[in-house]
Amino acid sequence: MQALIGHPFPADGADRARDASGSAIVRVVRPGEAVTMDVRADRLTITLDAEGKVVSARCG
Numbered sequence: 001m002q003a004l005i006g007h008p009f010p011a012d013g014a015d016r017a018r019d020a021s022g023s024a025i026v027r028v029v030r031p032g033e034a035v036t037m038d039v040r041a042d043r044l045t046i047t048l049d050a051e052g053k054v055v056s057a058r059c060g
Contacts, residue, residue, distance in 0.1 A: 001044065001057035009046065009054050017044055023059070 001021055010016070014026040023044035029035055031050050039060045047056045 001046075004046070004054040004057055007054055008052050009048050013046070017046060017057070021059075 001017060004013075004017070009028065014028055017023070018026045021044050024042040025040065025044070027035070027043055027045045029045060029047045030052075031048070035045075041059065043060060045056075045058055045060060046054060049055050
């Protein structure tokens with residue numbers, strides 16, 4: 001998933017990331033959004049910047 005870093009996140013990005021990573025859940029976090037701090041091994045969290053580019057992608 002690290003290949004996504006710095007690139008715009010496409011509209012179908014969550015589905016594509018789910019398929020590519022094998023994660024059961026994909027959470028996309030945009031600036032200013034509140035998120036829970038629980039850790040889930042089956043979740044991929046993708047963080048975007050204000051321009052919609054991927055800042056990070058990590059499990060948990």
